[in-house]
Amino acid sequence: MTDAPDLAAELADLRRQVAELRAASAIEQVIVRYARGCDRGNDPVMLAPLFTEDASWECKGFGRYTGGAMVAKALKAIAGEKIWWSLHYMISPLIELAPDGCSAEAFWYLWEAATIPNETTGEAEATWIGGTYTAKLRLDNGEWRFSAMELHLNMASPSHEGWVRKRFPHGTAQQPYFMQLEPGEYLWCACGKSASQPFCDGSHGDGRIRPRPFEVTEPGLKMLCGCRYSKTKPFCDGSHLNLRLGQ
Numbered sequence: 001m002t003d004a005p006d007l008a009a010e011l012a013d014l015r016r017q018v019a020e021l022r023a024a025s026a027i028e029q030v031i032v033r034y035a036r037g038c039d040r041g042n043d044p045v046m047l048a049p050l051f052t053e054d055a056s057w058e059c060k061g062f063g064r065y066t067g068g069a070m071v072a073k074a075l076k077a078i079a080g081e082k083i084w085w086s087l088h089y090m091i092s093p094l095i096e097l098a099p100d101g102c103s104a105e106a107f108w109y110l111w112e113a114a115t116i117p118n119e120t121t122g123e124a125e126a127t128w129i130g131g132t133y134t135a136k137l138r139l140d141n142g143e144w145r146f147s148a149m150e151l152h153l154n155m156a157s158p159s160h161e162g163w164v165r166k167r168f169p170h171g172t173a174q175q176p177y178f179m180q181l182e183p184g185e186y187l188w189c190a191c192g193k194s195a196s197q198p199f200c201d202g203s204h205g206d207g208r209i210r211p212r213p214f215e216v217t218e219p220g221l222k223m224l225c226g227c228r229y230s231k232t233k234p235f236c237d238g239s240h241l242n243l244r245l246g247q
Contacts, residue, residue: 019101020097020101023095023097023101023104023144024095024097026144027093027095027104027106027137027144028093028095030050030137030144030145030146031090031093031106031108032090033046033050034047034050034090034146035088035089035090037050038075038079038086038088039086039087039088041076041079041080042072042075042076042078042079042083043076044072044073044075044076047071047072047075047076048068048069048071048072049143049145050145050146051068051071051072051145051146051147051149052068052138052140052145052146052147053067053068053069054066054067054068054147055067055068055071055145055146055147055148055149056071056147056148056149057071057074057075057146057148057149057150057151058149058150058151059150059151059152059153060152060153060221060223060235060236061153061175061176061178061223061236061238062078062082062151062238062241063237063238063239063241063243064237064238068145074243077241077243078241078243081241081242081243082116082117082241083114083115083116084114084115084116084117084124085114085115086112086113086114086115086129087112087113087114088110088112089110089111089112090108090109090110090133091108091109091110091111092108092109093106093107093108094106094107094108102138102139103136103137103138103139103147104136104137104138104144105134105135105136105137106133106134106135106136106137107132107133107134107135108132108133109130109131109132109133110129110130110131110132110133110151111128111129111130112128112129112130113126113127113128113129114126114127114128114129115127116156116169118158118169119169119170119171119172119174119175120170120172125158126158126159126160127156127157127158127159128155128156128157128159128162128163129153129155129156129157130153130154130155130163131151131152131153131154131155132151132152132154133149133150133151133152134149134150134152135148135149135150136148136149153168153178153221154221155167155168156168156169171197171198171224171226172226173192173226173227173228174226174227174240175226175227175240176223176224176225176226176236176240177197177198177223177224177225177226178221178222178223179198179221179222179223179224180219180220180221180222181216181219181220181221181222182216182219183216183217183218183219184215184216185213185214185215185216186199186213186214186215186216186234187199187200187211187212187213187214188200188211188212188213188214188224188225188233188234189201189203189204189211190204190209190210190211190212190228190233191203191204191207191209191211192228197226198224198225198226198234212233212234214234222235223235223236224236225237225239225240226240227239227240
């Protein structure tokens with residue numbers, strides 16, 4: 001016969017497991033609602049309630065935005081500028097609840113079919129986008145909401161070329177250069193005259209605009225500014241999007 005203390009412990013453990021399952025299910029639904037909002041042109045009416053008031057959203061090459069309302073406006077503006085149609089697949093979410101059950105961290109894969117403007121012609125181009133999301137969530141007025149989200153892009157390849165030939169769009173004066181860089185020292189072109197963009201080739205001559213040296217300490221994908229308006233030169237901060245977030 002099972003002792004009463006053992007039954008009480010088993011019951012408490014079952015309650016904890018049920019609470020964790022419910023929380024995980026609720027968080028998965030928030031992720032799905034986020035995908036649906038993105039697929040409707042980053043609809044701010046659908047997206048804003050999914051974020052806390054102090055939330056942040058970030059993606060290298062698209063910028064970092066803070067405040068739930070600002071995040072929703074920025075995502076809407078990004079859709080208007082760069083993503084004209086999309087179908088998001090949020091795959092294999094991994095959810096880790098905090099011991100208090102009131103906050104969580106989540107990770108999932110992104111596979112996306114999208115229509116984006118070609119970087120040189122501006123014409124619509126079918127594109128495959130792949131990456132991963134990391135996010136923090138917390139209970140806010142009884143609802144799970146994102147308090148921080150970061151999208152890590154691994155590819156944005158035209159469907160007719162594929163990621164082997166063209167992993168990312170070519171950098172231009174209107175968008176960043178996606179560069180796979182090894183540790184070392186580099187010179188970023190600040191004058192815009194170099195034929196080996198985004199790196200300096202000496203074309204600035206004796207002009208007043210000099211190249212900007214920078215160092216890479218960790219190998220990986222770097223987004224280098226092409227528009228030269230970034231506040232974090234030589235790295236992109238999303239300034240090329242010229243988002244009018246006040247509208």
